[in-house]
Amino acid sequence: MSEPRAHPDPAFALLELYEAALPQVYGYLLPRCGDRAQAEELTSETFLAAVQAARNGGQVSTPWLIGIARHKLIDHWRRRERERRGLRLLHEDPLTDPWDTEVDALHAHAVLAQLSAHHRSALTLRYLDGLPVAEVATHLGRTVHAAEALLTRARTAFRRAHNGGRQ
Structure with missing residues (x-):
């Protein structure tokens, strides 16, 4: 052998x-x-x-x-x-889409780092990678409605973290 x-x-x-x-x-x-x-x-x-x-x-x-x-x-x-292009933030005006105002990229990354992994993933896929909600849902293994709800919660968490805990 x-x-x-x-x-x-x-x-x-x-x-x-x-x-x-x-x-x-x-x-x-x-x-x-x-x-x-x-x-x-x-x-x-x-x-x-x-x-x-x-x-x-x-x-x-x-x-x-x-x-x-x-x-x-x-x-x-x-x-x-x-x-x-993709890093956007809620403006003080509640009628404005929160992602229409550009923010400092470093600050936005710091705020994203404070979020939970699933919120950070949803926001990154949707706003940084520019994927439609249906593709975000696919990547996250969720239904479209569940992805929309997750994005809503993630935007709220981002706003709250950006504003230092204030709504």
Whole structure:
């Protein structure tokens, strides 16, 4: 009977490519991000995708990495735009839709962090991701009516947390 043989992790083969491609990938991202920390984050995400692709038998090359970096950058821009567009807050006027007035994104994230997970999930899916209520319901495993009720409670909780406990 033969001994079992260990197969090397194909991700190790990426080390040489990493050394050669890192300046190109980072160099592609940095001027487009304008932020070193964000370019570094997107570069690491790109190489993590390369490791996963190599483990799944994919062929990884520098042009492939640049393409993945481009997709990571586009995803970053989309997230940032959703945050700018989607974060809305109840205005003092009770006749105004609570999500029509833009709020400071950092404050809104802090308020969202105070909410329960199901309230935070519902608000994020509906207002940050821009999903219709029916899709929010599907993602949360609820009926449309239950999702509407959850969103109503979540908006009330958001308002209350934003106003420091006052209604």
